[in-house]
Amino acid sequence: MxxxxxxxxxxxxxxxxxxxxxxxxxxxxxxxxxxxxxxxxxxxxxxxxxxxxxxxxxxxxxxxxxxxxxxxxxxxxxxxxxxxxxxxxxxxxxxxxxxxxxxxxxxxxxxxxxxxxxxxxxxxxxxxxxxxxxxxxxxxxxxxxxxxxxxxxxxxxxxxxxxxxxxxxxxxxxxxxxxxxxxxxxxxxxxxxxxxxxxxxxxxxxxxxxxxxxxxxxxxxxxxILTLVKSFEDSFNDKLRKKEKEKAVKVEQDRLNGGATTEQAVDHYLGAEFCQRCHKPEYDQWKTTKHSRAWQTLVDAKKDAVVECIGCHVVGYKQPGGFQTAEDASRLANVQCEVCHGMGTQHEAYPTQARRITAATCQKCHTQNNSPTFDFAVYQPHILHKAPDHMPELPKSQARERMLGAGK
Ligand code: HEC
Ligand code: HEC
Ligand code: HEC
Ligand code: HEC
The missing domain is CATH 3.60.21.10 (Metallo-dependent phosphatases)
Structure with a gap:
């Protein structure tokens, strides 16, 4: 035409x-x-x-x-x-x-x-x-x-x-x-x-x-357009298949546990790929932080199967919808959005929670032991999605030596 x-x-x-x-x-x-x-x-x-x-x-x-x-x-x-x-x-x-x-x-x-x-x-x-x-x-x-x-x-x-x-x-x-x-x-x-x-x-x-x-x-x-549609369909179908599989596993688990649970009604984690769709700038900035590479750190250290190490390097370890096993790594490895903002299913409540990300949020992982140099005022500007005017310099992290042992 x-x-x-x-x-x-x-x-x-x-x-x-x-x-x-x-x-x-x-x-x-x-x-x-x-x-x-x-x-x-x-x-x-x-x-x-x-x-x-x-x-x-x-x-x-x-x-x-x-x-x-x-x-x-x-x-x-x-x-x-x-x-x-x-x-x-x-x-x-x-x-x-x-x-x-x-x-x-x-x-x-x-x-x-x-x-x-x-x-x-x-x-x-x-x-x-x-x-x-x-x-x-x-x-x-x-x-x-x-x-x-x-x-x-x-x-x-x-x-x-x-x-x-x-x-x-x-x-x-x-x-x-x-x-x-x-x-x-x-x-x-x-x-x-x-x-x-x-x-x-x-x-x-x-x-x-x-x-x-x-x-x-x-x-x-x-x-x-055909290429665009095909690639969309492939990834969408993959996702649906995975979902079906998860559902099947869930049903099986529920059966073994003796009856259905109300998992759907329970708040759970969704993963950063979900958030990215609507919050691309925040996602892109997050990608530049060490939080987005925390899992690779464990993989490089060959500690990604060590239960004591996983918790602080992933999303919601052993929690509903959170990281359970290495199979979840593609979706829930690394220190993602929901670690700070809360479970994605509670998104509606985020606005009222805004500005409540405090030192305590960080100190669940940045403990005395693992992050002895942690200081909220110094660390926080480095993870903000919009660079603040003043960016204090991070102290030399001692985490490596602490967590991998001296000499490694
Ligand atoms: C379908 C789009 C969409 C998705 C997906 C989405 N958000 Fe949002 N988000 C919004 C919109 C729209 C707002 C603005 C507030 C509103 O109107 O509810 C918002 C607001 C926010 C806020 C700011 C709240 C405030 O007002 O200060 C945060 C933080 C946030 N989202 C984080 C996330 C995280 C983390 C995820 C992934 C678990 C996520 N969002 C997924 C659309 C989305
Ligand atoms: C779920 C655990 C977890 C939470 C919660 C968390 N972090 Fe982290 N953080 C990590 C891990 C793990 C690393 C190291 C990542 C790596 O390099 O492998 C890290 C690294 C950092 C770094 C980089 C330090 C360096 O060596 O340069 C900064 C800055 C930081 N976090 C700030 C924060 C702030 C601020 C908060 C709270 C708003 C916070 N983090 C919450 C786990 C967490
Ligand atoms: C209580 C939470 C927690 C646990 C458990 C934990 N880590 Fe970490 N890890 C962190 C935080 C927080 C940082 C960043 C600290 C900083 O830089 O101040 C970090 C940083 C690291 C780093 C340095 C990354 C870099 O940027 O060079 C390595 C390596 C590491 N962790 C490996 C491990 C290993 C191996 C284990 C298990 C023995 C482990 N972690 C267990 C929270 C934890
Ligand atoms: C280490 C903690 C941390 C992580 C991880 C994190 N955020 Fe945030 N985010 C913050 C803080 C701190 C603020 C500033 C507002 C506040 O204090 O609540 C914020 C603010 C926001 C806002 C409101 C707009 C703004 O810039 O103030 C959105 C939207 C948002 N985050 C989305 C995300 C998404 C999407 C991800 C993952 C890709 C993510 N965040 C990962 C700590 C984090």
Whole structure:
């Protein structure tokens, strides 16, 4: 289409988060992929809130995927959760694209923090604003359902194109409703719709038409995206397999222990790879500290199987979800985030715990015996994720001699 037409916009209607509970990885991967594909705007539905509001927001920020929704508001700030619209200039045409989500849905865990405004009110306001800002063509990404989308574009003037979403039966040929070209795409990323808009000299729509195509094998793959997808799938599948295995082992253990436990409800460690997804800068800084190499120290000293040595060089030794055996090394070796911040499953409580990382947190490991030169005021600046203005010099560590014995 890009080869055939000079001025092309690519949009996605939203509703793309997976159905499964533990498929967060697929959700953020899709957001990244849309960015790579150069999607110009992406709609939002309650599906995108299924892993919680912060998950969506963190990945929205991180991936910079161009999410739009004009009627989804934060209750506290009265601001829209994501951008209400985007304005794109392609060639000579300035197009405004906005999103609407249905009022009739359950927002799950975000129920209390978000509100959905009446779609028609939001549409009128947004269309006006887009026109004022110079958009001559207006596109609506609608998650309202078929009848509701059609009613809305009939009631609100100025919407040139609507992409209908939410359980929409596929219509290969779109329709014109009053003055709006409507697209009824299929599901599950198997189809792509093409809406061709004819413009007058003022760049306003005079007419348009829509067709939907199935993305069959004849369409071909985009090599760089295929590589990205394959490598994602491989690591994701590995992870799922591992999880399945862990579950099976757990069930077996529970059986041996005579009955099920409530492990899932018990707080546990998750590992730094999990935290990294949302806290990349902190992770990168942590990588530069000795904490991130503490396990290698034991391996080099051939002490990685010595029970007395492991505890302070890993995460949560012998605790729920913590380091149990060398098999856990890939995920839980080294002095990781949760050693200082607490179990990842208590993440919600971190903000209230902030600035409570005190000398006592460190002295669980930096004991008189193993870290005789430890002084919180001197050591702490060296592990802070943002370098402080003053960085006191660390004393020469005596740990090596102490722990490996003199002469080694
Ligand atoms: C899905 C994204 C996500 C993941 C994964 C995640 N965090 Fe966070 N974290 C956040 C967000 C968002 C905040 C900001 C506070 C909020 O709104 O809850 C935050 C806040 C924090 C804070 C600061 C609290 C404060 O306000 O001072 C710490 C510390 C933290 N996270 C550590 C971790 C650690 C350690 C892990 C891994 C166990 C982790 N996070 C995993 C998203 C995430
Ligand atoms: C789970 C145990 C553990 C906790 C908790 C811990 N550390 Fe450490 N720390 C270590 C180990 C082990 C090393 C040595 C790593 C290596 O080099 O193999 C280390 C090394 C260090 C070093 C580098 C010292 C040098 O030789 O240059 C600094 C600085 C440090 N820790 C600061 C802190 C501070 C500050 C805290 C508390 C906020 C803290 N650590 C909490 C285990 C811990
Ligand atoms: C009570 C916690 C604890 C235990 C147990 C422990 N370590 Fe450590 N280890 C530390 C801390 C803390 C440091 C960093 C101390 C410092 O630099 O001030 C450290 C540092 C080291 C270092 C120096 C790393 C470097 O940067 O050069 C070596 C080597 C080491 N440990 C090996 C061992 C061995 C071997 C054992 C078992 C005999 C062991 N540790 C048991 C906490 C512990
Ligand atoms: C040795 C202890 C230690 C480790 C390990 C550690 N942090 Fe921190 N982190 C701190 C301290 C200290 C602060 C400053 C705030 C405070 O005192 O609570 C902090 C603050 C933060 C904050 C709040 C933003 C900021 O910079 O103030 C985030 C987010 C965070 N850490 C994430 C992580 C993640 C993710 C990891 C692992 C990759 C990690 N931390 C590992 C000690 C640690």
């Amino acid at each position: 890009k080869a055939q037409y000079g001025q092309v916009l690519l949009v996605d209607n939203g509703g793309f988060f997976p159905e499964q509970d533990d498929y967060q990885d697929a959700a953020w991967f899709l957001m990244d992929a849309m960015k790579v594909l150069g999607v110009d705007a992406v709609g939002v539905s309650e599906k995108e809130l299924r892993y919680g509001r912060s998950f969506l927001l963190v990945n929205y920020k991180r991936s910079q995927a161009p999410l739009v929704c004009a009627n989804l508001f934060e209750r506290a700030t009265k601001k829209t959760l994501v951008a209400p619209y985007v304005i794109k200039k392609v060639g000579t045409v300035t197009t405004g694209i906005f999103g609407l989500t249905s009022e009739k849905v359950d927002l799950g865990s975000s129920r209390d923090s978000l509100v959905i405004e009446d779609p028609a009110t939001a549409a009128k306001r947004t269309v006006d604003e887009l026109h004022k800002k110079g958009a001559t063509v207006v596109v609506l990404l609608s998650m309202l359902g078929k009848v509701e989308s059609e009613d809305l574009v009939t009631a609100v003037d100025g919407i040139d194109v609507v992409i209908c979403g939410r359980n929409i039966p596929l219509l290969q040929k779109g329709r014109t409703i009053k003055a709006t070209v409507a697209c009824y795409g299929g599901e599950q990323g198997q189809y792509i719709g093409r809406t061709v808009v004819n413009l007058d000299p003022a760049r306003k729509m005079t007419s348009g038409e829509n067709d939907t195509y199935i993305l069959g094998p004849e369409v071909g793959e985009k090599p760089e």
